[in-house]
Amino acid sequence: MQLSSILKPEAVKVFAAASSKKRLFREIGEVAQSAYGLDPQETVDALMERESLGPTGVGHGVALPHAHLPELDRVVGVFVMLERPIDFGAVDRQPVDIAFSLLAPHDAGVEHLKALALVSRTLRDVSLCSKLRANPDPTKLFALLSQAQPAQMA
Numbered sequence: 134m135q136l137s138s139i140l141k142p143e144a145v146k147v148f149a150a151a152s153s154k155k156r157l158f159r160e161i162g163e164v165a166q167s168a169y170g171l172d173p174q175e176t177v178d179a180l181m182e183r184e185s186l187g188p189t190g191v192g193h194g195v196a197l198p199h200a201h202l203p204e205l206d207r208v209v210g211v212f213v214m215l216e217r218p219i220d221f222g223a224v225d226r227q228p229v230d231i232a233f234s235l236l237a238p239h240d241a242g243v244e245h246l247k248a249l250a251l252v253s254r255t256l257r258d259v260s261l262c263s264k265l266r267a268n269p270d271p272t273k274l275f276a277l278l279s280q281a282q283p284a285q286m287a
Contacts, residue, residue: 135279136281139209142271144164144168148160155181158176183199192223193225194228195233195256199237205238205241209237212274214231261281265277
């Protein structure tokens with residue numbers, strides 16, 4: 134599985150700022166609507182419900198919010214870069230400026246877990262994250278993500 138199989142170029146966005154986690158989820162919902170035709174409020178609600186179980190901020194400025202949506206037939210992704218980081222309740226208490234959201238069908242099971250592991254391994258690469266932060270252009274971000282080779286499992 135490659136990131137390009139779950140992420141469309143039009144699902145990569147850069148935002149100047151989001152004032153809160155909920156506002157970031159609204160932005161993700163709007164991107165999911167334009168890129169995949171998903172209902173933005175359902176997306177936000179599903180992300181908020183999952184987040185209530187525990188924060189998806191994995192550290193080093195990266196968050197991996199994810200949720201299940203019944204109208205999907207495959208796992209899809211939304212990548213958002215924030216010019217100004219926000220408090221996300223991340224495990225390392227650092228603010229988040231990179232969010233890769235995964236949205237999956239209810240019955241995705243293994244496919245969802247594989248996609249989550251792929252994104253997690255990929256964004257664990259400090260060099261890649263530095264390149265992403267240095268190139269706040271959606272086209273360049275998509276190219277960097279598409280060409281990324283995920284770090285090997287430890």
